[in-house]
Amino acid sequence: MNLAGLRVLITGATGGIGSALVDKLRVQGCELLLHGNSKQGGCDKNFVRADLTTPEGVARLVDAATNFNINVLVNNCGVNDFGAFEEVDIDRIIKVNTVAPMRLTQALLPHLRSKKEAVIYNVGSVFGQIGYPGYVAYCASKHALKGFNDALTRELADSSVRVQYLSPRAVGTAMNGAAANALNVELGNAVDAPSQVAEIIARQITHGDSRVQIGFVESLEVRLNSLFPGVIDSALAKQLKQIKQHF
Numbered sequence: 001m002n003l004a005g006l007r008v009l010i011t012g013a014t015g016g017i018g019s020a021l022v023d024k025l026r027v028q029g030c031e032l033l034l035h036g037n038s039k040q041g042g043c044d045k046n047f048v049r050a051d052l053t054t055p056e057g058v059a060r061l062v063d064a065a066t067n068f069n070i071n072v073l074v075n076n077c078g079v080n081d082f083g084a085f086e087e088v089d090i091d092r093i094i095k096v097n098t099v100a101p102m103r104l105t106q107a108l109l110p111h112l113r114s115k116k117e118a119v120i121y122n123v124g125s126v127f128g129q130i131g132y133p134g135y136v137a138y139c140a141s142k143h144a145l146k147g148f149n150d151a152l153t154r155e156l157a158d159s160s161v162r163v164q165y166l167s168p169r170a171v172g173t174a175m176n177g178a179a180a181n182a183l184n185v186e187l188g189n190a191v192d193a194p195s196q197v198a199e200i201i202a203r204q205i206t207h208g209d210s211r212v213q214i215g216f217v218e219s220l221e222v223r224l225n226s227l228f229p230g231v232i233d234s235a236l237a238k239q240l241k242q243i244k245q246h247f
Contacts, residue, residue, distance in 0.1 A: 004030070005029060007068060009065045010032060010074045011035040011076050013076070017168070021194075021198040037050065037051055048064045052096065065108055073112065074123070075121065078123065080180075082247075088137045109161070120163045124165055124167045126213065128142030130221060132236065133243045134180075153165075162210075164204055166212050167213045169191075171194060183246040
């Protein structure tokens with residue numbers, strides 16, 4: 001798919017991966033409709049402020065996307081909350097990371113089906129395939145997003161709508177607090193710049209790959225977790241004390 005001329009809706013476009021993707025796709029000649037849940041980015045004429053955890057927010061963005069005549073939907077908006085499970089806001093994480101992209105996709109699907117060629121692109125996480133201490137609700141939300149993506153991919157296999165999924169590893173964004181950043185440093189976890197992830201997204205849309213996992217080590221861990229979950233259990237058990245020190 002040629003990026004030039006695509007009409008793309010990017011949710012969560014005001015920071016991190018979203019902001020970097022805006023820069024990348026603009027250079028490639030895409031026409032962009034940007035979404036955010038804050039005043040930041042509101043100076044852009046094609047910016048829609050909407051709370052996607054509400055029916056009204058979804059409806060506002062759906063109307064804007066339909067009028068903008070999008071043919072690519074990038075479900076990028078997400079939230080995280082590193083820490084002990086007892087202290088996490090479950091509703092917020094599930095609503096933003098799972099329910100919102102599902103509702104938005106469902107509402108826009110008739111419009112996307114009308115296009116000769118269209119893309120639904122879901123930004124997931126390696127934690128959508130590996131449960132990790134300190135990210136219990138986040139992992140659950142991304143596991144659900146991955147299941148949604150895979151099922152929708154198969155349901156739309158006979159249509160003009162292509163479904164794609166990216167599974168990033170740690171990314172250097174404001175979504176990660178100081179504690180999560182300190183843990184990544186202590187454990188030596190690879191952390192990608194948002195611009196690197198945006199480059200991968202642009203390349204994936206161009207080439208049409210259904211699913212991409214960033215990182216060789218992370219790909220191996222996902223495979224091990226699927227086939228021999230006890231191996232990952234043991235590895236994380238050895239790190240558990242370090243992880244909990246950052247809660």
